[in-house]
Amino acid sequence: MNQDRLTYLLEQYGNDKASEAEIQELWAFIERGEDKELFAEVMAGIMEQHPAGVTETAPYAMLAEKALQADKVDFSATPPRRHFLHIPAWGRAAAAILLIAGATFFYRHYSGVSPALKQQAMLEAIAPGTNKAVLTLSDGSQVPLDSTGNMIIHQGDVAIRQQGGSLQYDDQLPTATVNYNTLTTPRGGQFRVVLPDGSGVLLNAASSIRYPTAFTGKERKVTITGEVYFEVAPRAGMPFRVNINDEAEIEVLGTSFNINAYDDEAAIKATLLKGSIRVRKGKESTVLSPGQQAQLQGNHINVIRDIDASSAVAWKDGIFNFNGAGTREVMRQISRWYDIEVVYEPGTPDIEFAGEMSRDEKISSLLKGFEKLGMHFHVEKGKRIVVTP
Numbered sequence: 001m002n003q004d005r006l007t008y009l010l011e012q013y014g015n016d017k018a019s020e021a022e023i024q025e026l027w028a029f030i031e032r033g034e035d036k037e038l039f040a041e042v043m044a045g046i047m048e049q050h051p052a053g054v055t056e057t058a059p060y061a062m063l064a065e066k067a068l069q070a071d072k073v074d075f076s077a078t079p080p081r082r083h084f085l086h087i088p089a090w091g092r093a094a095a096a097i098l099l100i101a102g103a104t105f106f107y108r109h110y111s112g113v114s115p116a117l118k119q120q121a122m123l124e125a126i127a128p129g130t131n132k133a134v135l136t137l138s139d140g141s142q143v144p145l146d147s148t149g150n151m152i153i154h155q156g157d158v159a160i161r162q163q164g165g166s167l168q169y170d171d172q173l174p175t176a177t178v179n180y181n182t183l184t185t186p187r188g189g190q191f192r193v194v195l196p197d198g199s200g201v202l203l204n205a206a207s208s209i210r211y212p213t214a215f216t217g218k219e220r221k222v223t224i225t226g227e228v229y230f231e232v233a234p235r236a237g238m239p240f241r242v243n244i245n246d247e248a249e250i251e252v253l254g255t256s257f258n259i260n261a262y263d264d265e266a267a268i269k270a271t272l273l274k275g276s277i278r279v280r281k282g283k284e285s286t287v288l289s290p291g292q293q294a295q296l297q298g299n300h301i302n303v304i305r306d307i308d309a310s311s312a313v314a315w316k317d318g319i320f321n322f323n324g325a326g327t328r329e330v331m332r333q334i335s336r337w338y339d340i341e342v343v344y345e346p347g348t349p350d351i352e353f354a355g356e357m358s359r360d361e362k363i364s365s366l367l368k369g370f371e372k373l374g375m376h377f378h379v380e381k382g383k384r385i386v387v388t389p
Contacts, residue, residue, distance in 0.1 A: 001029050006042050041125040045381070122379045123364040129205055129337045131165025133191035138179035138213075145191060155179060158213045167193040169213060178216060184208040185226070188339035195222070198233035199240065202316050205336040206262070227260045229316045232275075244268055248281040248296050257288075258313045264332060268296040271312035318360060322353035327375060331387065338363050340383040347389040351375055 009026045012018035018026070030039065131147035137155050145162060153160040156177050161168040167183065185191050185203045192202045197215050207226025215238070223243040232240045234254030242250040244261045248268060255275020261268045270279050272288040279286055282299035293304040293312065314321035315333075322330050327350050331342045337359060351374055357366055367377065367385075376388045 003038060003042060006038065007045065010042060043121065119379050120364065122381065122383075123367070124362070126338050126340055126363045126383055127188075128360055128362070129188040129190060129339070131191055132189040133183055133185045133203065135160075135167065136182040136184065138181065155181075155213065160213075165191055167191065169194060169196040171196050171198065171214075177214075179213045180210060181213060182208055182210045186339070187336050195220075197235060197240075200231040202229045204228070204315055205339075224259060224261065226262055227258070227315070229256075229258045229313055231256045244270075248279065251278040251280070252276075258309075258316075260312070262332070262336075265329075266297065267302075269312070270294045270296070271307070271309050273309050273313065314356065315359065318358060320357045320359055320366075322355055322357070325353050326350040327353070327387065330370075331385075334363070334366065338383075340385055342385050342387065345386060345388045348387050349374075349389065 006026075006029065009018065009022055009029075012022055013026060131145075133145045135143040135145055135153070137143065137153075143153055145165075145167065147165045149162045149164070151162050153162065156179065158177075158179070159170065160181075161170075183191060183193050183203065185205055185207050187206045189205055190203060192200065193209070193211075194200055195211055195215075196213060197220055199220075201209060201222075203209060204227035207224065207228055209222055209224045209228060211222040218237070219239050219241055220235070221241045221243065223246070225245055230242070230252070232252045232255055240252040240254075242252070242259065244250065244259060245263075245268070247261075250257070250259070250270055253276060255277055256273040257275070257277055258271045258273070259268070260271075268281075270277065270288065271293040272290050274290050277288050279288060279294040279296070279301055281296045281301055284299065284301045286294060286301050286303055288294055288303065291306055291309050293307050293309070295302045295304060308323075311321040311323055320330075320333060320337075325333075327348070328344070330353050334340070335342045340363070353370075353373060355369075357369065367375075370377075378386050378388065380386060
């Protein structure tokens with residue numbers, strides 16, 4: 001169901017104008033559990049469009065808020081019109097979203113919204129990132145990928161296998177036709193690909209990698225943007241080269257390393273876990289040993305020795321590592337993974353963070369932790385978080 005249709009059905013239902021067929025359509029959508037994030041987002045949008053008022057249905061809003069506060073929901077009976085639903089397919093987490101979004105709508109529509117409930121509703125509509133990407137083939141055609149896919153994509157004499165959140169290229173014969181593919185993750189997405197040489201690559205949110213469907217000649221070369229983790233398969237006499245934003249290059253013989261090259265970060269960072277890499281930028285170059293990080297700014301390379309390399313790659317294991325990071329660096333990570341906009345009011349202090357949190361956490365849980373560190377914020381419609389002094 002698209003957003004316009006869902007908005008119409010919810011409007012009709014909220015105004016007690018829905019036909020029996022429309023109610024059944026709405027019930028069926030919810031019971032299928034197709035997109036609870038869309039449901040919450042649409043409810044928040046409806047809430048913004050209606051003036052406050054009072055009608056006989058206000059008690060249902062109070063009942064919803066009470067159930068939410070008690071963290072108990074009784075789905076034992078199928079309710080009549082304008083009650084909450086019997087929704088076994090969604091479970092407790094989805095029920096919470098329904099209650100939050102539903103209570104927010106009714107309070108705004110009938111009795112004036114409570115600011116805390118409104119904030120919570122908008123936060124609940126923001127979901128963590130998932131396995132999703134777009135594969136662009138050599139002819140320009142695009143294949144959407146997600147964690148549920150299980151298919152084989154044919155491109156000439158090349159077969160590309162997708163299973164869940166991973167893409168697999170088989171090693172091709174030297175005579176195979178070489179085409180170039182690009183794997184791109186959106187904000188709020190990540191994806192894994194095994195290249196034709198067996199090298200494993202994991203893309204963080206808002207990242208890309210361009211690579212050939214077969215490695216031939218004297219080198220293996222790929223181009224990346226954003227943040228990418230590599231486990232390069234060794235191949236004697238055929239070095240692996242990574243072009244970074246057409247600004248710098250890394251030469252690899254067989255190793256594990258991470259590259260953070262987002263445009264909104266102050267420096268490109270290459271962190272080595274094991275093996276050896278040579279980092280080049282302009283006329284400068286340096287060789288890293290495990291546990292070292294090269295930071296590239298302008299035409300200069302600054303090497304940080306004896307760093308905690310595991311913190312730089314925590315994201316690949318589903319962890320946010322905030323140790324030593326300031327407010328803006330932390331919120332850039334959050335904005336990419338949850339696909340939100342973050343803005344700062346003048347005078348917002350730069351707090352130093354510490355600790356780790358799961359990337360599967362609801363954003364509301366993360367922000368509660370940030371509040372304890374002294375960060376202040378409020379949420380606006382459209383997945384926008386405003387950080388305040």
